[in-house]
Amino acid sequence: MIPEAGDIYCVYVERLRSYAACQVTHIKQPESAKGKPLAAVLELDWLGDAPPSESELRQMKPLICNYFFWNDRIDHSYVDAVVPAGYTKVGSLPPLAEEEVVSYGSWDTGGSMARQRNWEAIAPKLRQRFKEAAQDRAKVDVGGRSLSRSTSAADEDLLRQLSDLSELEKLPCLTRIHADTLSEPLLAFIAGNPFIIELQVSHVEGTDLDLSACRLNRLAIRPEGLRQLTLNRDMLQLTLTGPASPELRIAAEENGRWLTVHNTAKLPALIGLDRLGGLHLTGIASLDLTAVVRRFPALRELRLWGKPGTLTGVDSLAALPELRRFSTYDLFGFTGEQFPGPDKLPRLEWLWMTSLPAEAAGPIKACYKKQAAAGLDLHITKARKPEWLAENLDNPFRDWDGREHISAANARKAASLYKKTQSALRSLALRSAAAGPSDAAVREELEALVAAYTETFNRMDRRGSFIETVEREEIYTVLTDLLQNFQAVGGQADIDVLVKLFDSLRDY
Incomplete structure (x- = not known):
């Protein structure tokens, strides 16, 4: 409507x-x-x-x-x-x-x-101090660094320079803390500051972490070693940046009803979140939705990203009566007939499926056509045929195929360039491992490959400007991944030097 x-x-x-x-x-x-x-x-x-x-x-x-x-x-x-x-x-x-x-x-x-x-709900005096500092560009000395009073984030570099965490009180607008280690003094500071709503931490002292006195909305944590994690009532997003112990027990408001968990690749056990409201899984190679539904039967949001990957048990979504939002990206292995119809998912409000089997895309889109007219946010795009998947499974530029401002020809050229560069680097790695790091011929050939890679994209962009911020980052990431793989198989390379060469040659 x-x-x-x-x-x-x-x-x-x-x-x-x-x-x-x-x-x-x-x-x-x-x-x-x-x-x-x-x-x-x-x-x-x-x-x-x-x-x-x-x-x-x-x-x-x-x-x-x-x-x-x-x-x-x-x-x-x-x-x-x-x-x-x-x-x-x-x-x-x-x-x-x-x-x-x-x-x-x-x-x-x-x-x-x-x-x-x-x-x-925060004390008026504290709110007033925050507002005054937010408009104040005056500098204060914190840990030997000159920072604006309106600074909103403290990272590990700053924390490492502090002899006393009370120095952070000079920054009334702090809302984010990014730390390597969450010590007891730092936890006490966060608990005493109602404006800190985001915490990112790599290591926790001890096996139990109690955040119930904090006002955090978002937590990114490497849970290795943790056995008990108690979240505060305002927590909305929990990102696990490493593997969690199968014994990890998480206490959250209403057993996680208002919480969304982000995890990579595999389904975490997460004891205690029996009413988990949202789950985001990335880097999926293979996932059985039956296990997801069995573990988290109260999900209202489920978002899945493949690397690409295979998704099975799609029909089990019908056992999620509260599901409102569902999306997949680069996931295959299911048909349209297996996907539950609107009568099985009566509360669905948002259905986005991108890069999915062609045999599933058409039937799902047709099945939910009436619901889309009635308010369902429906996007079923980039239907992929089996031959496309076979050709693009290892193509990091596969998402360019179907991207609105990128032509099919440029998507194919990018894929071809990746395969060509990957093959050349594999051959060169064998010679490099035998020749050693001082071989000038290997270094020259590496530089020539990086120059050819860069210039190909320069020519493509000159013919019709299409490389924007996202594409620029993707081109860079693919190159660095190729060079890191070159090193992983025994090739000798100074990646920093090669990346600088790439930056000096690119026109986009």
Whole structure:
């Protein structure tokens, strides 16, 4: 359903245990035939136990946000113009905001209201100190470094220079800590600072970690050695940056109902998260969804990325009655007939599947066509035939095939260049291992391969500029991976020197 300017919608927000409301202020029509209309959505300052009455509707006004670095701003963003399932139109008013919309997001009514409430729960004096520092560009000495009072992140380099963690109190706007080791003093500092909402740590002292006194929203941790992890009630995202012990027990609010776990490759055991709300798995080579559903039967969001990989047990998704959001990327091995239909996933609001079997793409898209018209956010793209998969399984540029601004010819050239460079480096590695690190001929040939790799992309981009930030990073990453693999099989190379050569030669 496409809304009209002025329409007001409400939706029940489970975390707030209330209805929240938003207004569509205007519709932005697409600039191209392939584009889709966007709706400018404004979050409103209203919560209720039931949809708003007529009198409440007439008193609606924008939510004014001043949490963290927001300064009396409204939450007003462009989103997909199709109204999601679960949203109910309750009336219409002249647009309550007419300012130009410059941000893009998704339907998240109630999100800013929750963040504003959490902000207002912090002591007023602390909030005032934060706001004053956020506008202060004066420098303070912290650990021998001159930093702005508005600095929001402390990394390991800074922490290592501190003789006393109390020096961090000179930075009232700290919201992020990135540390190698989470010591008891650092944990105490984080627990005493309500503004620190993100922690990234590689090592924890001891086998138990209790964060219940903190206000963290996001935690990235290497869990090696941990047996007990107690999360605070505000925790929303837990990223495991290494393997977790099968004995690791995690305590979270409502057994993880509001938590999303990010993990690489394999399904973690994570004892204690029996009502886990979200799971993101990356780098999948092979995954049986039956095991996922059995372990986490209350999932509301499941997002899966292959390297590419094989996905089996797709029919078991029907046993996730609360599933709202599901996505796959570069995953194969299933058919459209195996994917549950809308009657099995009645609460599904968001279905994105990219780079999937052609035999699955068509039937899934057709099956959910009516739900898409009714508000399901449906994107089924890059249907792959078996011959494509066989040809591109080891092609790191496979995602270029089907990317909107990249031609099929350029995608093929990139794949061909990768294979050619990989083959040449494999042959050279054998000679390099025998010749030793001082062989000038090997060094010259390595430099010639890097120059040829770089110049090929230069020529491709000159014919039709298409290499943007993402592609530039991908080209760099593929080259460094190739050089690291060259070293891994016995080749002798100074990768830093070769990367500098690449940077000096590239035109994009």
